[in-house]
Amino acid sequence: MEAAAKGESGASDELGARLKAYEGRAASVTGRGKDLVNEPMIRHWCEAMGDTDPAYTGPDAIAPPTMLQAWTMGGLSGHTGRAGAHDELFDLLDEAGCTSVVATDCEQEYLRPLRLGDEVGFDTVIESVSDRKTTKLGTGYFVTTRTDVRVGQDLVGTHRFRILKYAPARQKQEPTGTRARRLRPVVNRDNAGFWEGVERHQLLIQRCTDCGTLRHPWLPGCNACGGLDWDTVExxxxxxxxxxxxxxxxxxxxxxxxxxxxxxxxxxxxxxxxxxxxxxxxxxxxxxxxxxxxxxxxxxxxxxxxxxxxxxxxxxxxxxxxxxx
Structure with a gap:
């Protein structure tokens, strides 16, 4: 998404200047996870992900690091302690016609594992608002929030989440009788071999050459033993x-x-x-x-x-x- 974006600098972007004033302001304060780190939630996550690492089972289990955000989510009823800055920022964007939103990416940093019984706390700030950008979807702003996750006073991880809040671009009218084209899959260095196989009418499955575990979708490493070497089976x-x-x-x-x-x-x-x-x-x-x-x-x-x-x-x-x- 961001590769398709270009900056639009200029003194005329008064909205951008107003949005920049929200950088560093709190989006939520002293949030608390609704559940202690617990075995059932870890089990459900691992079953959904197909992750059989033994570190995630038993009385000394740790939570998979990628669950970091799951412990902070408020569910349907939400969290108390949400600060007004986040809503104010989105209201400004809505008033300017940036009524659509799409998630673009997230980044996580893990400092120590979460263990059974840990009580998770978190604070979220509006870390950055980009200059005005024009993308294929429309024109708007990338907003990045940073959530610091703690157990007691110890910082255990950081989650950055970036969205594009934009005014939708006018859709190009297709000639009468022309069928819209399907979106192309996102091909990267981790899954290129899979799509090359599909073009040859082969469905290729990754196989770890260390432990023999098959995996799909394609990943850079084995989720069973951590091995980085692999081949494929059809x-x-x-x-x-x-x-x-x-x-x-x-x-x-x-x-x-x-x-x-x-x-x-x-x-x-x-x-x-x-x-x-x-x-x-x-x-x-x-x-x-x-x-x-x-x-x-x-x-x-x-x-x-x-x-x-x-x-x-x-x-x-x-x-x-x-x-x-």
Whole structure:
């Protein structure tokens, strides 16, 4: 997102000057986690992430470092102690037409592990407000908040969260009869091999060469032993629907809701999120057997430098879906 942004400096940005005055002001003070660090929450997190590190189990368990923000979240009822500066800042942006928001990135620093029974406290400040930026989404400001997490007086970690608050850009009108294009996946150095395999109609799973554990999505290191060396195995393509949701809203260009998005458990034991096809959305059920296929979208043309888009999807097998295919 920020790679697509450019600064717009100038004396005319009076709003930017007003926003800058909020830097360093408190967004929340003396917040308290709603729960002590506890084994059930750690277990649920590890099950969701597929993390089997033994350090996260037993009476001497520590919490996975990436859970840092989870202990500070207020849930549906929120927290007391929220300072007015955060709301004032957002009100100014709303009044200026920056009514849309998108999260762009977060950074975490871990100073010591959280242990069972720790009571978490935190303070949040508005760390920075960028100059006015223009992105593909629209024009607005990047706002970064910093949350310092403590146990007693000890700083145990820091969480920075950055959002773009912006006025939506006017959408380019597509010619009549032109179908909107799908968004391209974000390809980086950690997952490039996966997408290269998809282009060849291969679904590649990472395998740790130290302990042999398979993992998906692709990661730079093994979440079982911490090993950094890996190779790949090609998935057979067989799997079952482990869980699913039916998307009704919000509508996205190039998609026709309602449609089913499944968490597919592959025969190899790892899980992948993809579309479930071959049956009406209301016929998808947990446990249905599916088979991998690759679909091609977006025929290349002069406006499409990336060429056609290939994505893995999963088709429900007819013999378990009442003959609907």
């Amino acid at each position: 998935a057979s393509g067989e799997g079952t629907v482990y869980s699913y949701v039916v998307m009704h809203h919000p509508p996205f260009p190039a998609f026709d809701p309602p449609y089913a998005v499944g968490l597919i458990e592959l025969a190899e034991g790892v899980r992948i999120v993809s579309n479930v096809v071959g049956v009406p959305y209301d016929k998808v059920r947990i446990g249905l057997p599916v088979r991998l296929e690759f679909r091609r979208y977006d025929e290349p043309d002069a406006d499409d430098e990336g060429g056609p888009l290939v994505l893995p999807v999963f088709r429900v097998l007819e013999d378990r879906a009442g003959g609907v295919g």
